[in-house]
Amino acid sequence: MPPTSRRFSDYERDDGNYLPPMNAREWLAYLQKYQPDTSLLLAHETDLHEATRRGLQIDWEVEDAIELLMLVFPLFGLVLAHLETWWALLLDALDQAQKLRNSATQIKILTQLGESYVVFGKQAAAQNAFVLALERARERRWQEMMLAAYIGLVRAQTYHLNHEFNVNLSHQLAALADAVRDEKLRALAHQTLATVYGVVEDWPLALGHGQTAYFYWQHQKDHLGMAQTAFLIAVIYRKMRRFDLATFFFDRSQESFAQTNYTRQYGLNAYEEGVACLQTNDYEAAEQWFQMALQEFNQLSSPYDLAMSHHGLGLALTGLRHSENARQHLKQAIFLWQQLNNQYEQANAYQAMAYLEGLEGHRETALAFIERAERECRKLPPAVKKCERLQKHIEETRREILANEFGLH
Secondary structure, three states: OOOOOOOHHHHOOOOOOOOOOOOHHHHHHHHHHHOOOHHHHHHOHHHHHHHHHHHOOOHHHHHHHHHHHHHHHHHHHHHOOOHHHHHHHHHHHHHHHHHHOOHHHHHHHHHHHHHHHHHHOOHHHHHHHHHHHHHHHHHHOOHHHHHHHHHHHHHHHHHOOOOOOOHHHHHHHHHHHOOOOOHHHHHHHHHHHHHHHHHOOOHHHHHHHHHHHHHHHHHHOOHHHHHHHHHHHHHHHHHOOOHHHHHHHHHHHHHHHOOOOOOOHHHHHHHHHHHHHHHOOOHHHHHHHHHHHHHHHOOOOOHHHHHHHHHHHHHHHHHOOOHHHHHHHHHHHHHHHHHHOOHHHHHHHHHHHHHHHHHOOOHHHHHHHHHHHHHHHHOOOOOOOHHHHHHHHHHHHHHHHHHOOOOOO
């Protein structure tokens, strides 16, 4: 028999952070009743982890431990990127849910696993988790669960932009987005669609879904959702060179991020500042911003963030004619893009390396990188519209190498 739960009146605390030891069931009841702020959860991450770990091993407490894990994993695993610490618990929870034959819980765990695999750069594992979740949700006609799985699948192919990109997944996600009652899922679906259409540079669709997502997050007073979506809209406007609107939404994102503990925000902000400096050929400032981004992302677990930071730093250093340092960062970017199987960014990095080698007068090496860039670019489907622009960029670089006359890129 389970022990008698302690009374919450026993949990009075003097400093606003300390709580006495609790098991998974007690933690779950406490969080559901009091909905404490994030600072308390951060102060008790070790306690929550241990309570969840123990609960998953106790028959009468396992369901509470799984529910507790579903409550806290988004914060610790995805917002704070403590993936390696919490991953094992997700796998244990999935094993227990399978033993209990609890399909709904299995689907929830699979979508969380898939999301964490996306962040960690494991495309195949992410896709398998989301496909399995989708299949189980379809069997039971659970639209909310289907939508969650589609969100995961679309996010995965956005991170890993390659020949497997399937625009039909985005269409299916859009068709389901407003067919469910869960407003948070709706918001996340539209935010995901804004992301993917932004990545392939279909600006009207990206902005439409972004504005819809922002409306839903605002209605829910979800500061993290508002911050991420406003930041996404700012990036889209920056790419469109609508700098006034980009600045407006960037400021809105900062106001909302200030209300959260989202660890990734500092690196993202620094990275975007670096990109803005690249666009004005202010390479010294760009280098400083990308160095800051790299420093921030080195503390997290996302190879995608590291890849884009090394890539940006390589471009800035090329502009400064610090060729050897630029070469090292571009090589690291290429390695990480290969690990992520992101063929678009591989092509981009190969083009950057070709330009650098051409500047240094290494014509044969430069042309070899151009060939690699073209090869990767050709693998991408027509739905990735920005490939046309990249192909023109590659052709321009080839002409510059052959003529030994280089302009600013």
